[in-house]
Amino acid sequence: MELFYYMVFGALGAVVAALELSKANKDRITTSQAFTSFKNNYLLVYSLMMAGDWLQGPYVYYLYSTYGFGKGEIGQLFIAGFGSSMLFGTIVGSLADKQGRKRACVTYCITYILSCITKHSPQYKVLMLGRVLGGIATSLLCSGFESWLVAEHFKRGFDQQWLSLTFSKAIFLGNGLVAILSGLFGNLLVDSLSLGPVSPFDAASCFLAIGMAIILSTWTENYGDPSENKDLLTQFKSAAVAIASDERIALLGAIQSLFEGSMYTFVFLWTPALSPNDEEIPHGFIFSTFMLASMLGSSFASRLMARNSPKVEIYMQIVFVISSASLLLPIMTNFLVAPSKVKGGGISFSGCLQVLGFCTFEACVGIFWPSIMKMRSQYIPEEARSTIMNFFRIPLNIFVCIVLYNVDAFPITVMFGMCSIFLFVASILQRRLAAIADKPKAEDWTPMKERDAEAEPLNAP
Template sequence: MELFYFLVFGALTAVVAALELSKTGKDRMNTSSAFNAFKNNYILVYSLMMAGDWLQGPYVYYLYSQYGFGKGDIGQLFIAGFGSSMLFGTIVGSLADKQGRKRACVTYCIAYILSCITKHSPEYKVLMLGRILGGIATSLLFSAFESWLVAEHNKRGFEQQWLSITFSKAIFLGNGLVAIVSGLFGNLLVDTLGFGPVSPFDAAACFLAIGMAIIMSSWSENYGDPSENKDLLAQFKAAAVAIASDEKIALLGAIQSLFEGSMYTFVFLWTPALSPNEEEIPHGFIFATFMLASMLGSSIASRLLARSSPKVESYMQIVFVISSASLLLPILTNFLTAPSKVKRGSISFSGCILVAGFCAFEACVGIFWPSMMKMRSQYIPEEARSTIMNFFRIPLNIFVCVVLYNVDAFPMTVMFGMCSIFLFVAAVLQWRLMMIAESQKPKPQDWTALERSTEAEPLHI
C-alpha cells in the first residue's frame, strides 16, 4: 500500500486525537448524571444499530455478484431498496408517530434482521424481498430513533442545549468509529477467516438483536400525536400542512434532500473517480480514511454546537460551500491535469488531490449530521416528527433512483458537477433559513424607554 494513504490516515488520526484531547470547558457542557446515563444508553443502542448497517454496506454488491447477477440485475435490486424507502417510508414514519417510536425502533431491528436472513438465498425474488425490507428499515433508522430521542429528552426535562451533545457523540461513534471497526471486522470475517460474503450479514443480525433487546428492556414508549381519531391520511395532511405553512420546515427538507442526494451519489462515484484507468487502490483502507474524516467533522461539530456562537444556521452555510467546492475537484483535475495512460498502475497525482478533496467532503458530512439533527429538533413539530422527516426522504430517494438508473448515461464529471450545484443551492437555502430564523426572534424590550413612559403617565386613582 502506498505511503500516501498512510500519510493521509495518520494525519487525520492525529488531528482528531488533538481535537478531542484539547477540548476545554468552553467546548463542554455541565450535565447531570441522569442525563449522562440516558445519553450513554442511547449512544450504545445507536452504535449497535449503525454497526448492523455498516457491516452490510461494503458486501451487498459483492454478494450479489457472487450469486452470478450482472450489473443490470444488481442495479434493479438497489433501486428496489431506495424505491421501497420512498414508497413505504412515510407510512412507517406516520405509524411511528401514531403507534409509538419505541415500537418503530423494534420494527427496524426485525425488518433488518429478516433482510439479513434473505441474503442466504441466491434466488432473485428472495433477494428483492430483502431489499424491500431493507428500504423500510432504512426509513425507520433515519427517523424513528431521532424522534424517540428528542421526545424522550424533552419528556425527562433535560435542557434543550444538551441534545447537541447526544447528537454529536452518536455521529462521532456511530458514523465514525463504528464504521471503521465494522469495515475491519467484516474484512476479518470474509477474507481472514474465510467465512464468505454472507458472514457480515449474519454478524449484523446479531448486533441488531442485541440492540433490540436493550431497547425492549430499557426504553419507554413515546408518541407524536396521541389522538385516537386521526388516521394515516389525516397525519399525512397535517404533516403536509406543517411543511407548506412554515417556510423553515420546507427549507430544512430541501436542504436535507440536496445534501443527502449528493452524498449518496458520491458513494457511487468515488471509486471510479479514483481509479479511472483501473488503478490499484485499497478500497477498504480508503473507506476507513473517509470515515475518519467524518469523525473529524463530528468532532468539530461538537465544539460548534457547545457554544452559543456561531449559530448552527450560520456556520452550515460555510459547510455547504466547502462541500460544493470539494466535489468540483474531479472536474478541475480533469481539465488541468493530463490523464494517465497507464492501466492498473498506482494512484496518479490527480488521484491524490481527489483523495484530499473527498476527505474534506466527508468532514462536511460529519458536521452535517449532528447540525441537521439540531435544526430539526428546533423547527419540526413534535406531533408529526417521524412523518415529516420521512416526507423529506421522498425527493431524496427519487433522486437516487434516477441516478442509479442513469449512472452510465452521463460522464462522471457531469454527475459531480450536478452534485456541486446542488450543494451550492443548499448553501443559498441555508442562508435563507438563517434570515427567517433571525427575523422571527423575539426582539428585546427597551426597558429604559418603557420605564420612562411609565413614569411620565399620570396615576389615576
C-alpha cells in the same frame, strides 16, 4: 497496502485526537447524572444500530459485482432500495408517531436482519427483496431513533441545549468511531480471514439483534400525536400543512434532501471513481478513512454547537460550499491528469487526489448530521416529527433513483457535477434559513377543518 492510505488515515487520526484532547471548558456542557445515564444508554443502542448499517456499506456494491451483476443491474438494485424507502418506508416510518417510536426501532432491527439474510442468495429477485426491506429499514433508522430521543429527552425534563451534546456524541461514535471499526472489521472478515463478501452482513445481523434486546429491555414507549381519531392520511395532511405553513420547515426539508441526495449518490459513485480501470483498492480501509474524516467533522461540530456563536444556521452555509467544491475534484482531475489506460494495479495519482477530496466531503458530512439534527429539534413540531422527517426523504429518494436509473447514460464526472450543483443550491437555501431563523414559530398547523371546528365556539353569538 500502499503507504498513501496509511498516511491519510494517520493524519486524520492525529487531527481528531488533537481536537478531542484540546477541548476547553467552554467547549463542554455541564449536565446531570440522570442525563448522562440516559445519554449513554441511547449512545450504546445507536452505536449498535449503526454498526449493523456500516458493516454492510462498503460491501453492497462489491457483493453484487461478485454475483456477476453489471453496473446497470446494480444500479437497479440500489433504485429498489431508495424507491422502497420513499414508498413503503414513508408509511412505515410515519406510523411511528401513532404506534410508538420504540416499536418502530424494533421494527427496524427485524427488517434489517431479514435484509441481511437475503444477501446469501445470488438470485436477483431475492436480492431485490432484500433491497426493499433495506429501504424500509433505512427510513426507520433516519426517523424513529431521533424521534424517540427527542420526545424522551423532553419527557424527562432535560435541558434543550443538552440535545446537541447527544447528537454530536451519537455522530462522533455511531457515524465516526463505530463506522471506522466496522470498516476495519469488515476488511478483516473479507480480506484477512477470507470469509467472503457476505460475512459482514452476518456480523451486522448479530449487532442488530443485540441492540434490539437492549431496546426491548430498557426503553420506554413514546408517541407523537396521542389523539385516537387520526388515521394515517390525516397525519400526512397535518404534516403537509406544517411544512406549508412554516417556511423554515420547508427550507430545512429542501436542504436535507439536496445534501442527503448528493451523499447517497456519492456512496454509489466512490468505488467506480477510485478504480476506473479495475485498480485494486482496499474497500474496507478506504471506507474507514472516510469515516475517520466524518468523525473529524462531528468533533468540530460539537465545539461549534457548544457555543452560542456562530449559530448552526450560519456556519452550515460554509459547510455546504466546501462540500460542493470537494465533489468537483473528480471533474478537475479528469481534465488536469491524464487518465491511466493500464488495467489493474494500485490506485492512480488522480485517485489519490480524489481520496483527499472525498475525505473533505466526509468531514462536511460529519458536521452536517449533528447540525441538521439540532435544527430539526428546533423547527419540527413534536406531534408529527417522524412523519415530517419521512416527508423530507421523498424528494431525496426520487433524486437518487433518477441518478441511478441513468447511471449508464452519464459519465461519473457528470453525476459528480450534478451533486456539486445541488450542494451549492443547499448553501443558498441555508442562507435564506439563517435570515428567517428567528421568525416566530407557527403555532397552529392543524388541517383547515380542525381549525374551523375549533374556531366555531369563538364565533358563536
